[in-house]
Amino acid sequence: MPQDSPSPADQADRFARAREVQAVALLEDYVEMIGDLIAEMGEARVADIAARMGVAQPTATKAIARLKREGLATSRPYRGVFLTEAGAEMAERVRARHRTVVELLIAVGVPAETAELDAEGIEHHVSDRTLRAFEAFLAAARH
Amino acid sequence: MPQDSPSPADQADRFARAREVQAVALLEDYVEMIGDLIAEMGEARVADIAARMGVAQPTATKAIARLKREGLATSRPYRGVFLTEAGAEMAERVRARHRTVVELLIAVGVPAETAELDAEGIEHHVSDRTLRAFEAFLAAARH
DNA sequence: GCGAAGAAATAGCCTATGCTATATTTTTCG
DNA sequence: CGAAAAATATAGCATAGGCTATTTCTTCGC
Ligand SMILES: [Mn+2]
Ligand SMILES: [Mn+2]
Ligand SMILES: [Mn+2]
Ligand SMILES: [Mn+2]
Numbered sequence: 001m002p003q004d005s006p007s008p009a010d011q012a013d014r015f016a017r018a019r020e021v022q023a024v025a026l027l028e029d030y031v032e033m034i035g036d037l038i039a040e041m042g043e044a045r046v047a048d049i050a051a052r053m054g055v056a057q058p059t060a061t062k063a064i065a066r067l068k069r070e071g072l073a074t075s076r077p078y079r080g081v082f083l084t085e086a087g088a089e090m091a092e093r094v095r096a097r098h099r100t101v102v103e104l105l106i107a108v109g110v111p112a113e114t115a116e117l118d119a120e121g122i123e124h125h126v127s128d129r130t131l132r133a134f135e136a137f138l139a140a141a142r143h
Numbered sequence: 144m145p146q147d148s149p150s151p152a153d154q155a156d157r158f159a160r161a162r163e164v165q166a167v168a169l170l171e172d173y174v175e176m177i178g179d180l181i182a183e184m185g186e187a188r189v190a191d192i193a194a195r196m197g198v199a200q201p202t203a204t205k206a207i208a209r210l211k212r213e214g215l216a217t218s219r220p221y222r223g224v225f226l227t228e229a230g231a232e233m234a235e236r237v238r239a240r241h242r243t244v245v246e247l248l249i250a251v252g253v254p255a256e257t258a259e260l261d262a263e264g265i266e267h268h269v270s271d272r273t274l275r276a277f278e279a280f281l282a283a284a285r286h
Numbered sequence: 287g288c289g290a291a292g293a294a295a296t297a298g299c300c301t302a303t304g305c306t307a308t309a310t311t312t313t314t315c316g
Numbered sequence: 317c318g319a320a321a322a323a324t325a326t327a328g329c330a331t332a333g334g335c336t337a338t339t340t341c342t343t344c345g346c
Contacts, residue, residue, distance in 0.1 A: 023332085026332085026333080055333090055334075055335090056334075056335060056336080058334090058335075058336085059333070059334055059335075062332090062333075062334090063332095063333080066332085066333095077340095077341080078340090078341055078342060
């Protein structure tokens with residue numbers, strides 16, 4: 001069955017969706033990781049955020065400005081970064097999805113290291129519907 | 144098993160990898176789709192490329208300029224776009240990976256429509272190692 | 287309490303991707 | 317053939333996300 005190709009309009013919608021996802025992917029990674037830092041170290045410093053993201057410090061500062069602009073984080077000059085309620089909620093959701101994606105990859109035979117590496121990018125494109133399917137598959141696999 | 148968190152350096156590497164993937168994702172989508180157009184219509188016109196990508200025509204023109212710069216496509220003003228050998232090779236690889244990702248998603252219980260939607264973004268983050276795991280899983284699932 | 291060190295902010299630059307508006311070229315058709 | 321229409325290119329603008337260099341603020345240690 002050579003599954004017929006999508007209509008041009010459908011395909012355009014898919015690409016548009018992928019672009020939208022991309023626009024929030026960076027925010028998701030930042031809030032998840034800032035949540036980690038607060039949990040592990042009690043606070044999230046700009047220097048640590050930059051180090052974990054693998055970017056220069058001004059790059060992290062600019063990203064934090066965007067998080068604040070979008071209501072996901074708060075901070076005062078020369079002080080640590082905190083998550084708003086919305087930010088913390090997003091962090092929790094993103095963290096859970098990340099774990100599920102890694103587990104799903106491992107469950108279908110991907111080596112753990114590779115699963116972690118690929119999941120960092122894949123996770124952002126996993127819709128709620130797909131996430132539920134992953135969870136159901138994992139529940140079934142666990143008997 | 145609370146799988147210990149990655150070292151900051153490891154995590155930074157993962158994020159860096161995801162950023163690199165992102166930089167080539169757009170090129171991959173363009174070459175795959177240009178290949179489709181050539182196969183279906185005999186040629187790839189800028190207007191059709193823009194329509195399928197869901198972007199304005201000048202946006203497509205600019206992307207084509209980048210494809211040319213990177214040796215993946217050729218074109219002359221007011222004429223169609225063609226893939227170079229490297230471009231055609233990439234298109235084939237990307238097309239195969241796209242199919243495998245969709246099949247894998249369906250195999251673990253994702254509805255076909257959703258699989259197509261999510262795959263458009265996921266595919267770019269699927270490494271060779273993960274792709275091989277997907278293929279092995281699908282082969283096994285087919286008994 | 288004060289100066290050095292460290293952390294964060296700011297300035298200024300770059301590329302990639304979007305867009306709209308407009309100019310130019312090719313194609314079509316009366 | 318030649319004008320109108322269609323397609324493509326170009327100009328100019330915006331935002332996101334990188335960077336380095338420099339300034340400013342906080343913290344630490346004597
Ligand atoms: Mn991620
Ligand atoms: Mn993640
Ligand atoms: Mn894609
Ligand atoms: Mn694709």
